[in-house]
Amino acid sequence: MSDWLSDQAGYVWLIIAALLAICELLIPGVYLTFIALGAAATGILALVFPELGAIGQFISFAAWSTVAVVVGKRWYGANPVPSADPDLNNRAARMIGQSVTVVEPISGGTGRVRVGDGEWPAEGPDLAAGDKARIVAVRGGVVVVEAVKAIEADLPDQPRDDQTQSKG
Structure with missing residues (x-):
């Protein structure tokens, strides 16, 4: 054998x-x-x-x-294999770009915002409670936000009523 x-x-x-x-x-x-x-x-x-x-x-x-x-x-x-979703297990990175609501006024650069169903410490410009903000970065456990301005529609200049009437 x-x-x-x-x-x-x-x-x-x-x-x-x-x-x-x-x-x-x-x-x-x-x-x-x-x-x-x-x-x-x-x-x-x-x-x-x-x-x-x-x-x-x-x-x-x-x-x-x-x-x-x-x-x-x-x-x-x-030659690493590229991931279809590189931020899959990185909750902080997935928050970047989300719109949030300020729940504790951001004063002196710090406050709190509501992200989903939780609250996170935030840094950014002075904002009042209830204001909308957008997450631009995450540093450790602190989100960095910027104020969200109201969107104004870009409409072409419309003539005023007094300009449309003929002078006569």
Whole structure:
């Protein structure tokens, strides 16, 4: 049995590589992919060089796995996967741009605003309670706000009634 197993070592390494690749599909991350590449490289070497003993195969596996991990880490570090929503778990960053209501007057640069169903300490220009503001930044647990001006419609100049009447 032992002779048969040593004769089939290349196939055993390829089976191990396939099992590691399957496990990679079940486990989040990409670490097992690189170990599977090391096992596959060792399997190919064991098929090409059948005289390679068990010690040589383990050294080959360790070396190829290390190379694959180092190359993979460098590649993933240089090419990060972009997030569809980078602020997904950053509540403070998600608040930027929201309109809020001042609940405690902002006087001397500090006050409180209502954000959603909670209140946050705020910094910004002097505003009275009830005024509307917009969050422009977040520093730690303090929101930085700016006053929101009433929007005036940009209408073309309309002639006044006294200008439309003909002089006569």
